[in-house]
Amino acid sequence: MADFIRVADVTEIPDPGKTLVEVDGEMVAVFHVEGRFYAIDDVCTHDGGPLADGELRDHKISCPRHGAKFDIRTGAALTMPAVRATRAHDVKVEGNGVWVRLRADATADGPAAHATATAAPTATPASPAAATSDASSSHEAAAPAATKSGPLSEDSIREMLKDVKDPELFVNIVDLGLVYGVTLTPADDVPGKQKISVDMTMTSPACPAGPQLIGDTKRVLAAHADVSAVEVRIVMDPPWTPDRMTEAARDHLGIF
Amino acid sequence: MTTAIAPEVKTGGFDREALEQIIAAHPLPSWVADHRRAALEAFSSLGLPDRRSENWMRTDLRLFKPKAWGLRPKPAAGSTVAEGLLTAGTSLVGRIVSLDGHVVREELDPSLAKRGVLFGAAETLLAEHGDAIKPHWFSVIDSKSDYFAALHAAFHRASAILYVPAGVKIADPLHVMAAIGEGGVDTSHVLVVLGEGAEATLLTETAGGGAAASAAGGFHCGGTEIVVGRGAFLRMVNLQNWNTGVWHFARQKAVVHENGRLQWTLGALGSRLSQVAQDVALAGRHADAQVNGVMFTEGRQHLVYNTLQHHEAPSCKSDLLYKGALQDRSRLVWRGMIKVDKAAQKTDGYQRNDNLMLSNESRADSIPGLEIEADDVRCTHGATSGRVDAEQIFYAQARGLTADEAARLVVAGFFQQVFDRITIEPVRDALARAIGSRIRRVS
Numbered sequence: 222m223a224d225f226i227r228v229a230d231v232t233e234i235p236d237p238g239k240t241l242v243e244v245d246g247e248m249v250a251v252f253h254v255e256g257r258f259y260a261i262d263d264v265c266t267h268d269g270g271p272l273a274d275g276e277l278r279d280h281k282i283s284c285p286r287h288g289a290k291f292d293i294r295t296g297a298a299l300t301m302p303a304v305r306a307t308r309a310h311d312v313k314v315e316g317n318g319v320w321v322r323l324r325a326d327a328t329a330d331g332p333a334a335h336a337t338a339t340a341a342p343t344a345t346p347a348s349p350a351a352a353t354s355d356a357s358s359s360h361e362a363a364a365p366a367a368t369k370s371g372p373l374s375e376d377s378i379r380e381m382l383k384d385v386k387d388p389e390l391f392v393n394i395v396d397l398g399l400v401y402g403v404t405l406t407p408a409d410d411v412p413g414k415q416k417i418s419v420d421m422t423m424t425s426p427a428c429p430a431g432p433q434l435i436g437d438t439k440r441v442l443a444a445h446a447d448v449s450a451v452e453v454r455i456v457m458d459p460p461w462t463p464d465r466m467t468e469a470a471r472d473h474l475g476i477f
Numbered sequence: 478m479t480t481a482i483a484p485e486v487k488t489g490g491f492d493r494e495a496l497e498q499i500i501a502a503h504p505l506p507s508w509v510a511d512h513r514r515a516a517l518e519a520f521s522s523l524g525l526p527d528r529r530s531e532n533w534m535r536t537d538l539r540l541f542k543p544k545a546w547g548l549r550p551k552p553a554a555g556s557t558v559a560e561g562l563l564t565a566g567t568s569l570v571g572r573i574v575s576l577d578g579h580v581v582r583e584e585l586d587p588s589l590a591k592r593g594v595l596f597g598a599a600e601t602l603l604a605e606h607g608d609a610i611k612p613h614w615f616s617v618i619d620s621k622s623d624y625f626a627a628l629h630a631a632f633h634r635a636s637a638i639l640y641v642p643a644g645v646k647i648a649d650p651l652h653v654m655a656a657i658g659e660g661g662v663d664t665s666h667v668l669v670v671l672g673e674g675a676e677a678t679l680l681t682e683t684a685g686g687g688a689a690a691s692a693a694g695g696f697h698c699g700g701t702e703i704v705v706g707r708g709a710f711l712r713m714v715n716l717q718n719w720n721t722g723v724w725h726f727a728r729q730k731a732v733v734h735e736n737g738r739l740q741w742t743l744g745a746l747g748s749r750l751s752q753v754a755q756d757v758a759l760a761g762r763h764a765d766a767q768v769n770g771v772m773f774t775e776g777r778q779h780l781v782y783n784t785l786q787h788h789e790a791p792s793c794k795s796d797l798l799y800k801g802a803l804q805d806r807s808r809l810v811w812r813g814m815i816k817v818d819k820a821a822q823k824t825d826g827y828q829r830n831d832n833l834m835l836s837n838e839s840r841a842d843s844i845p846g847l848e849i850e851a852d853d854v855r856c857t858h859g860a861t862s863g864r865v866d867a868e869q870i871f872y873a874q875a876r877g878l879t880a881d882e883a884a885r886l887v888v889a890g891f892f893q894q895v896f897d898r899i900t901i902e903p904v905r906d907a908l909a910r911a912i913g914s915r916i917r918r919v920s
Contacts (some may be wrong), residue, residue, distance in 0.1 A: 222811075243540060246538070246540060246689070248539060248779070269535060269840055269842065270534070270535070271539075
C-alpha cells in the first residue's frame with residue numbers, strides 16, 4: 222500500500238477550487254469543495270487526456286474537451302462520453318497540509334476517503350496536535366456511505382432524480398421533462414419517514430427503456446435515509462413533447 | 478515520491494556550452510559541427526511539443542523535466558551494458574555497443590571491411606569516410622520538426638553508421654546495442670545506407686536505465702535514417718527494451734528507392750513513455766515496405782506511435798501490421814497514416830493495428846488514416862481492440878491447462894500473425910520469449 226504524501230497546504234487551494242499535483246509519478250487533481258478535500262486521477266476515461274483544467278461545479282468536474290463529467294468524490298463518470306470511472310484517491314488533512322494516498326484500482330462503488338479541513342483556510346489554524354487528531358478521525362469516519370441524507374422536499378427529490386438518465390439519450394429524466402409530479406406523504410408505519418409517489422411519462426408509449434427508468438427511479442430515491450417507500454406511476458396524459466425539455470437538455474442533444 | 482535527480486547525473490544540460498564540448502571531443506569535418514550548430518539554433522527556439530497538435534495529443538509530457546537531463550562526460554561508474562535479447566542464437570558479423578552515450582565496443586568482420594562495407598561509430602567513420610556519408614547524413618529525417626528532433630540533431634552521440642556499397646550482400650546480421658545506466662542519457666543516431674542491389678540485416682536494441690519506481694529513470698532522444706537503394710533489400714529490427722523509468726523519443730524514417738525492399742520490425746517492451754515517429758517513404762517505382770510492430774506494455778507504461786506510409790512514386794507497396802498486448806494500467810496509442818501523392822498511381826497500401834487487452838485498466842487507441850490524391854489505388858486499413866475471450870480460456874482449461882498457461886497460449890496465438898512475417902528466427906524467438914515471461918494472469 223502506498224503512503225500518504227503531502228501535496229499542498231490547506232490554504233493553497235481555495236474553496237471551491239482545485240490544483241494539480243504529482244504523486245508517485247502520476248498527475249492527480251486535488252479539489253476543495255464545501256470544506257472537504259478530494260483527489261482523483263487527472264485522466265478523463267473517455268479520451269485519456271487531462272481533466273483538471275475543466276470546470277468545477279459543486280462536486281462535478283467537466284472534461285475541457287468533450288464535456289464528460291466526473292464526481293470528484295468517487296471518480297464516477299456522470300455523463301457521456303465517459304462511461305468508466307476515473308480513479309479516486311484517499312485524502313487526509315493533517316496539520317496544515319493536504320495528504321494524498323494513491324489507490325491501486327478504480328472503484329466508483331464507494332466514495333474514497335476524503336477529508337474535512339479542520340480550520341477554514343482563513344481562520345487561525347488549530348494547534349497542530351488538535352488538527353492531527355481531528356483529521357485522522359474524519360479520515361476514519363469516511364467509510365463508504367450507503368445512504369444519502371438531508372431534508373426531503375419536492376425540489377430535493379427532483380434533484381436526486383437527475384441521477385436517472387435515459388440510456389439512449391444520456392440526459393436525465395428531470396431535464397427531459399419526463400417527471401410530472403412528486404408527492405410526499407408521511408409514512409404511517411415508520412415515524413419520521415416519507416412515502417414518495419412519482420408521476421412520470423415516457424417519450425413514447427412503447428419506450429424500451431421504461432422498465433430501466435422505473436427501476437432506476439426507485440433505486441435512487443430508496444437510497445435516501447428518510448424514504449420508506451417509492452411508488453412510480455407511468456402516465457401518458459398529457460403526452461410528452463420535446464417542448465418539455467430544459468434548455469440544458471436541448472443543448473446536450475443539439476436541438477435548438 | 479518526488480525526488481530530485483541526483484546531482485552527479487546533471488552534467489551539463491543541453492546548451493551551447495555542452496554542444497561545443499561535444500564538437501571539441503572529436504576532430505570531425507566541419508560540416509558535421511555546422512549541422513549540429515544549426516540544429517541547436519532551431520532547438521533554442523522550440524518549446525516542448527504542443528499537446529494540441531494531433532501527434533502529441535495523446536502524449537502526456539507534464540512530468541517530463543527537460544532540465545533534469547544532460548550528457549555524461551563518460552559512462553557513470555557502475556553502469557553496465559545489459560545482455561541483449563537479439564544476440565542469442567545469431568552469428569553476428571559486426572557489432573557496436575555504447576553505454577551512456579559512449580561507444581565501448583566496435584567490431585566488423587574484416588572480410589566485409591575489405592569489400593567496402595562501413596560499420597562503426599560515427600565519430601570514427603565521419604572522420605575517415607566523411608565524403609561518402611555526407612550526402613546521407615541527416616538527409617532523411619527533418620531535424621527541425623520538433624523539440625526532440627532538434628535536440629537529437631544537435632546532441633547526437635555514440636551514433637552508428639552502416640554503409641553497404643552497391644552489389645554487396647551480407648547474409649548474417651549486424652548488431653547495435655545502445656545501453657544506459659540508471660539515470661543515463663542516450664542520443665544515438667543510426668544511419669543505414671544500402672547501395673544499389675545491396676543486402677543487409679541490422680538489429681538494433683536498447684537496454685538499461687532506471688526502473689519505474691526509481692527517481693533516476695533515463696532519457697533517450699534518438700533518430701534513425703534508412704536509405705534503401707535501387708533494388709536493395711534491408712531487414713531492419715529496432716527493439717526498444719529500456720527499463721520502465723526511461724523517457725523514449727525517437728524519430729525514424731526510411732526512404733526506399735526503385736525496386737528496393739525494406740522489412741522493418743519494431744519491438745517495444747520497455748520505457749516509461751515512448752513517442753515514436755516511424756515514417757516510410759516509397760520514392761521509386763515498385764518499392765516495397767513491410768512494417769511490423771510488436772508491443773507489450775505493463776505497469777503504467779505509455780507508448781505512442783505515429784506512423785506514416787508515404788507513397789511518392791507509382792506502383793509501390795506498403796504493408797503495416799502493429800500488434801500490441803496491454804497489461805495492468807498501461808496505454809498504447811497508434812496513429813497511422815497512408816499518404817498517396819498524386820503521382821503515385823497503382824499504389825497498394827495496407828495498415829492494420831490489433832490490440833489485446835489483458836486487464837480492465839489498460840487502454841489502447843487505434844487511429845488509422847488515409848490521405849489519397851491519386852485516383853487509381855488500393856488502400857485499406859483495419860484496427861481491432863479486444864479482451865481475451867473467456868471461452869477460449871475455458872476451453873483450454875477444459876483440456877487440462879491452467880488459467881496462466883491458457884492465457885499465454887492465447888497471447889502467443891495473437892502475436893503469431895506478426896511473428897510469421899518476421900523472417901529472422903532469433904528475433905522472433907527473442908520477442909516471443911520476452912513477451913511470454915511478462916504475461917501474468919489475465920484479469
